[in-house]
Amino acid sequence: MQFKRIKRHVNGVLLLDKPLGISSNQALQIVKRHYQAAKAGHTGSLDPLATGLLPICLGEATKFSHFLLDADKSYRALVRLGSTTTTGDAEGAVLSTAEVDVSLLQIEQVLLKFTGEIEQVPPMYSALKHQGKALYEYARDGVEIERPARRITIHGIRLEKFDIDAGVLEIVVSCSKGTYIRTLAEDIGCALGCGAHLGGLRRLSTAHFQLQDAFTLEQLEAMSAEARDDILLSPDAAVADMQVVKLDDDSAFYLLQGQAVWKPNTRIDGLFRIYRESGEFLGLGEQDASGKIAPKRLVVIKA
Template sequence: MNAPRSTKVEVDGWVILDKPVGMTSTQGVAVVKRIFNAKKAGHAGTLDPLASGLLPIALGEATKTVPYVMDGRKVYRFTVAWGVETNTDDTEGEAVATSDKRPERGDIEALLPRYTGVISQVPPKFSAIKIDGERAYDLARDGEEVELAARQIEIHRLVIAASSPDSTTFEAECGKGTYVRALARDLGRDLGCYGHVIDLRRAVVGTFDEEDAVTPDELRAMKDGLDGFAPVQNALLPVETALEALPTLAVSQHDASRLARGQSVLLRGRDAPVFEGTAAVMSGGTLIALAELERGELMPRRIFRLAAPRA
């Protein structure tokens, strides 16, 4: 007889998984969801299997804040091997162009200003972008010709972290939609030597950094109560952690009840906020809603049901 399946529970918060190389983002979500026995989970931005680093995973009510993490800045550390371009722009693909030339550090540094600010980038052919309902990587694997349109991205900072004759390690701070593999491909082409990514790590996503991260093995040890490890609940960050970039408004319990029922609240008097736009609304230290403030009127957009996290 099969053992009865455990009943899933309501768990609300963020787990910042330090995803190892080889694990897919979907597998990472499944690991965290299973450890917390959570009803609902999702991630804030796919990380390639060949990449390591921060994979923010939202549980329960935190899934309502995923867009605010995905729209935040990311920091990547990546190493480009010079002399070979592959069809996937990383080590998983086949070589499509080679060169004996190797770039001087000064030549690379001189090129970097062209890759900062708002730039145009053609995504890799092996990417999750959809073409007529099909993923680009599925079409590419089937041998079909994939043509992706260039899109505008923003790179806030791009610097050399380390260099050798055959490879260069960069650190990039960038916005949503940036493909590091495409960055390596284009740098290699502009330098006349070709290049592809051989190592990639995401170090920052939105408000989360490596100090927040926990590995799958650490989570399992916490769940199993092994000596030296804190309870697994300690790895769960509050839902509102993802909203630190937003202004916060504190309201009374009466106003919180109105917002929770989907009703707007008028904020008047000398203590009324002077800004307009989206705000995280708190009452008694609890996140109540994401709301839009316009001309003194606070209108709820997303309502939160926050229970004490269980695992």
């Protein structure tokens, strides 16, 4: 007889250092299995070719995962000059090659052109949908779909290394959501006149989370169940940048029933975190037209 594994109501955020060669969803399923979690979700896909920070939300923390999905991120990228590929990265077949004859000054000038608000055309090899079907599915069938350019923001590009003999750039990119680093690599190569593709990618940060605080799957595997629970950040870690409102026990009781409550001398625009005065996180709220604190997304922590 095969017994069904009991799922746990575990809540929190795991900072995972995703390894090379597996998808974000595969990494998510491994983490979910380690924790025997009833519910889990990641906060922004990394391709199998990419490694680095992948915050994974468990249980009630999944209610706030979209804030991390929409957050700014930073990456270390390896850009290989002199060749383009079908996928824009090292996994694709080579489309064209060219001699690399560029100077450090040219590279610095080109990188500066891609800083700030820019227009970027999403790659065909992406999970964006067209008529309910992912673009990469069309690409695998040899079908090209017209994609409108999207406005993104590159907050900064820092040149870490330029190996002129190998034709390789190493850059650190800080950017807004929706930025495709492989497209940025291709566009840099195009601007330099020699073509390029993304040779490697490592995510360094998501919102206020940093890669140096993340754990590998090997580390997770070696831990006891208690140790794994201990490294989880609390569900409110995903929204730590928001302002805070504290409620007394009476107000908290009615808020948890879905009712708006009064909080004198409070005026905050947009969403904010709500806590009991004892420190217990209750969820997110916002002020309604009358000035009351209205619940928007509450947590339910089961014992």
